[in-house]
Amino acid sequence: xxxxxxxxxxxxxxxxxxxxxxxxxxxxxxxxxxxxxxxxxxxxxxxxxxxxxxxxxxxxxxxxxxxxxxxxxxxxxxxxxxxxxxxxxxxxxxxxxxxxxxxxxxxxxxxxxxxxxxxxxxxxxxxxxxxxxxxxxxxxxxxxxxxxxxxxxxxxxxxxxxxxxxxxxxxxxxxxxxxxxxxxxxxxxxxxxxxxxxxxxxxxxxxxxxxxxxxxxxxxxxxxxxxxxxxxxxxxxxxxxxxxxxxxx
Numbered sequence: 085x086x087x088x089x090x091x092x093x094x095x096x097x098x099x100x101x102x103x104x105x106x107x108x109x110x111x112x113x114x115x116x117x118x119x120x121x122x123x124x125x126x127x128x129x130x131x132x133x134x135x136x137x138x139x140x141x142x143x144x145x146x147x148x149x150x151x152x153x154x155x156x157x158x159x160x161x162x163x164x165x166x167x168x169x170x171x172x173x174x175x176x177x178x179x180x181x182x183x184x185x186x187x188x189x190x191x192x193x194x195x196x197x198x199x200x201x202x203x204x205x206x207x208x209x210x211x212x213x214x215x216x217x218x219x220x221x222x223x224x225x226x227x228x229x230x231x232x233x234x235x236x237x238x239x240x241x242x243x244x245x246x247x248x249x250x251x252x253x254x255x256x257x258x259x260x261x262x263x264x265x266x267x268x269x270x271x272x273x274x275x276x277x278x279x280x281x282x283x284x285x286x287x288x289x290x291x292x293x294x295x296x297x298x299x300x301x302x303x304x305x306x307x308x309x310x311x312x313x314x315x316x317x318x319x320x321x322x323x324x325x326x327x328x329x330x331x332x333x
Contacts, residue, residue: 089158090114090130122151126158133332134229135159137321140167140191145174148191152179156193161228164191165221165321188220188320192228202231202331204258208324209247209274211240211264214289219263221320222285222327226261229328241269254278259327263320265289268300275309281330283323284314 096102117124125136138151148164148171155162156179164175172184172191182193206226210219216237227233234257239247247254247270254260255278262271263285271284284307286300293299297317304314315322 117154119150119154121147124151124154126155129159134325134328135162137325138162138164140164140171140189143171145171148175149178152182152193159194161192161194161196163225163228165189165225167191185220185224187217188224189217190221190224192224196228196230202226202229202258202328203333204331205232205234205256206259206261206324206327206331207253207257208233208235208261209239209263209270210235210237211262211266211268211270212289213238215263215265215287218285218287218318218320219261222261222263222324223320225321225324226328226331229325231328231331239270240264240266241273244273247273251277259283259330261285261320261323261327263287263323264304265297265300266291266294268303271304271312271314272307272309275307275312278311280311282309282312283327284312285320285323286314286317288318 097104115127117126128136135155138148140148152162167189169186175191176182176184179193182191184191208219208223210216219237223233223235234253236250236253257280259281260274261283262274264270265287268286271282275282284304286297286304288297301317304312
């Protein structure tokens with residue numbers, strides 16, 4: 085339950101349109117709801133401004149459906165991350181209003197009631213085409229949280245002139261998410277060009293010495309640009325969420 089729906093319920097009780105008993109039933113699970121295999125944090129929207137996000141990896145389709153079914157009763161938007169296509173098909177068959185984004189492996193149901201929660205534009209960049217799935221996870225997360233989001237893909241340091249062609253977008257964005265594998269150099273380059281926070285996302289894309297993204301992670305953590313913060317390897321969701329939170333301030 086978010087703050088807007090809580091206020092609506094309280095106003096309805098005050099106006100005599102909703103009984104105290106009915107309101108009590110709706111508020112019974114305002115903290116959390118125990119459905120055996122999950123304790124759903126319904127209070128998170130009130131506490132943090134956005135609902136709990138379902139991590140699909142390791143969950144069965146039936147578990148995801150069970151959690152979504154309870155959340156949809158109280159939320160305007162529900163996100164499922166890291167969900168494979170086969171499981172997503174079962175989820176979509178149960179909730180046909182939801183949409184599966186195969187590139188980002190995300191299911192999104194509903195939409196935020198306040199589509200302009202952010203105060204500026206978030207820009208998501210990927211160093212290579214192979215980094216797009218992680219970049220799209222960041223893009224869709226920030227978008228679902230009510231932000232204007234732009235994206236530019238495949239502008240890595242191997243052809244840096246491609247990045248310079250988008251200088252206007254770079255300088256106008258309020259927050260930038262920069263996704264890169266291989267040697268992970270792009271966030272430092274972008275950070276040196278702008279006066280905005282950069283959220284760097286290392287990906288597991290690369291040859292053997294990339295060590296599954298560790299090389300890119302270490303490079304980003306050791307960036308000489310002072311406006312770079314780093315999330316975990318392949319964590320596009322975390323980057324998009326953090327960018328949205330910064331963009332609210």
